Amino acid sequence: MLNIVLFGPPGAGKGTQSEKLIAKYKLTHLSTGDLFRAHLGQGTDLGQLARKYMDEGRLVPDEVVIGMVDDKIKNTQDSNGFIFDGFPRTVAQARALDLLLEEKNMSISGMIALDVPEEVLKERIRERGETSGRVDDQDEEKIKTRIQVYLDETIPVATYYKGQEKLTKIHGVGAIDEIFANICEVIDSY
Ligand code: ADP
Secondary structure, eight states, X not given: OEEEEEEOSTTSSHHHHHHHHHHHHOOEEEEHHHHHHHHHHXXXXXXXXXXXXXXXXXXXXXXXXXXXXXXHHHTOOSOSEEEEESOOOSHHHHHHHHHHHHHTTOOOOEEEEEEXXXXXXXXXXXXXXXXXXXXXXXXXXXXXXXHHHIIIIIHHHHHHHHHTTOEEEEEOOSOHHHHHHHHHHHHHTO
């Protein structure tokens, strides 16, 4: 089983690369951002709860995120593995994920971290905001908050996987297919 954590700041291209990886390796996509947006769209209690955090660019509390991921893993059968996209975003989430997987005799194969300079990120998110309809993509202050949250709370997750010798960094600027080829090379070495 291949279980990959795709890591990087907002706007790094995780969604784009995930789509290509899913097609190639037949993996199950587990994007916590997408799951929250689906809950929002369906007007569930979980969606209501998540909205106030998401709209401001802050993190949804760990217990809420972990419960949702647990459900998704439990409800997925016969998978070749998962791409975790936008999760784990805190060290507490990373620890919880290791425990969840252990219970199911699964483990993380590796983390792939997309490296993109801050100025490029801001520009990409601004551009995406013109078509995505995402409230958190359309406001300079919210974009700033998300990048700051990433620096403060999410970067330590890369250190966590580095400690397990599972971290590989990939340069995330350039042609989408070139970046994809570099990611595949890493995955094929697992
Ligand atoms: P991006 O990475 O482009 O900011 P996402 O779609 O991954 O976008 O996430 C959007 C928002 O959803 C985040 O700003 C946060 O409020 C919430 N969110 C998503 N994943 C998590 C997570 N693992 N932990 C806490 N909050 C999350």
